[in-house]
Amino acid sequence: MKERTVEDQVTGYRTQDGAGVSLVRVLGNRTADAFDPILMLDSFDSTNPADYVAGFPMHPHRGIETISYVYRGTMVHRDSLGHAKSISDGGVQWMTAGSGILHEEMIPEADRLLGVQLWLNLPAADKMVAPAYHGIESSDIPEVALGGKSLVRVLAGSYGEARGFQSQQLPLDYYDVQLEPGASVSVPVGTDRSVMAFTLMGQAQVCGASIAEKTAVRLADGDTVTIENRGAARTQTLLMSSRRLDEPVAWGGPIVMNTREELSDAFRELEAGTFLKEEIQG
Template sequence: MPEGENSSVGVREPRLVVRKFLARQQHEGVGAIVRRSIGRFELRYFDPFLVLDEFSVTAPAGFPDHPHRGFETVTYMLQGAVTHEDFEGHKGTIGAGDLQWMTAGRGIVHSEMPASQGTQKGLQLWINLPSKYKMIEPRYQEMLSKDIVKVTRDGISVRVIAGEALGAKSLIYTRTPTMYLDFTLDPGAKLRQPIPRSWNAFVYVLEGDGVFGNSKSSSVSAHHLLLLGSGNMLKVWNKSTSKPVRFILVGGEPLGEPIVQFGPFVMNTQEEIDQTIEDFENFTNGFEKARQWRSQAALRLDF
C-alpha cells in the first residue's frame, strides 16, 4: 500500500520472510509439468492451504478425469486456456487472466485439459474447507479477466481475486476467509499491504525480482515461495531500475482442525477418508454420476 494509507491497521508490524524455497518441476496428471510449492515434502500443509501448483501443459498432456472431496480449487490462468468438464454437466473454458473458484464439497469428478495450441500456464491453489462445509454441494464461481477488480496507483497494479487491496474489494465469496492478490510493481515502486494478523500468508513470485519483508533482504526471483511470519502487513520493494516484479500474495484464516489427506480427498479423520474411498469406488454419497460419466477430453484420449 502506498505511504500513509495504512491507518486502518493501527501499529504497523511488517511480516518478515521466515522460509523461502524454489518450487522445482515435477510430473503431474498425464504428461503435465507443475512446480509444486505447497503440498510437497518441504511443506506438506500451510493451514488452510493444501497445494499450490504453477502448471504448464501442452496438448495432449493435461489433467483428465479425476475426483475431489473436502476442499476448494482455485485455477488462475496466466497463459493460454484450459477447458473444464464435470459429471454434473458443467463445461467451460478459461483463458489468460480468467479465474475458476471450484468448491468440490461432497464430491466432484472433472477434467482440466488444454483448450488451445501451444503451452498453457497457470496457478492452481487448493484451499481446505472447515469440517462443517466439507460435504456441501459442489459449486463454481467463474470470473473473466475483464470482470476481476483491478487498481493501478503509484507504480503498483493489483488484480483483486479475493479479499481487498488499494481500497478495492473482490466479488468472490470464500467460505474459508481468504485473500488472493496478483500484484505487479513497476521499477522503484514500494508496497505496504495489510494482512489480518491471525492469518497465515505467503508470496509466490511469478516474474522479476523483488525485496520482500524489509529493505535489507536480498531480492527473490521467479518460482520462489516465501512464507511470511507474524505481523499485520507486507512490505515489498522493486529495487530494479528497468524490470517490473509480479507476484501473488495469498493469505487465509487457519482452520486449526485435524487433517487427513488421501490424494484428491481431504477430510478430518481416517474414518472419513475410508468412507470417501468407499463412496467413490461404489458411486455413492455424492459420486453417483461418476458411474456412467466420461469427459469428452477423456474419450478423445481413448485408443
C-alpha cells in the same frame, strides 16, 4: 504498524500430474501445516505445448477448493454438475469440491501457459458442503492502480474498496501484485491471518528479503507486507491471506478430510459409485 518477516522459503520441484502435465509443485503434503490452510500450490510456465496439452482428465475431489489462476493461456473446465467453462489470459477458475465432484481441466495449445493452482482446505464443518463452480473472466477481476503501470489484481477477497470473488467458506484475499522496476507497495493484512507470497514472475523483495522467481514464502506475524521490485523487469508476486484452521489433515491424492476413517469412506464410495451427492444442475 508491524511489518511481517519471511519465516520460510520453499522452492518447488519438477514433476508430472494429470495425464502427463509437466509442472512445478511448490507446496504439498510436507508444507501443509506451515502454510495452513493452503495445501498445495502448483506452478505452470511453459512455451512448449507438449508439456501440458494432455491436461487433467476427469477425476474426483472432496474436502477442498481448487483455485486456478490462468495468467497466460487457456484452461477448459467440465464437471459432474454440468458446468463447462473456458478461462483465458488473466481469468480464475474457482471450484468448491465440498461433498464430492468429478472434473477435468484441459489445456489447449497456446504461445505460453503461465499460472498457478492452489488447493485451499475446507474447515471440518464445511467438508461436505454442496460442490460449486465459478469461472471468473479476466474482465471481471478488479484492478487497483499503484502509479505508472504497477497495479494489484484482486483475484479474490478485497483490496481497499475493490471487491473480488469470495467463497462462502474460508475467507481468502488473493492478489496479483504487478510492479514496474523501482516500484513498491505496502499491503495491509489482518494480524489474525495466515499470509504467504509466491513470486510468479521475476525476483522480488518481500518484507525486505530477496525472493527468487517461483518461490513461496510464509510470513510471520504482523499487519503489513511490503513488496518491492529492485530489478530491471516487471515482476508479479501473488499474495494470499486466509484464516489458519489448525485442524488434522488426512490427505489421499485428490481427497482431503480430517480423519483416516473419513478418507477411507470417500474411497469406498468412489468404488461403490456413491461418491457424488449432488445431481447435474445444467
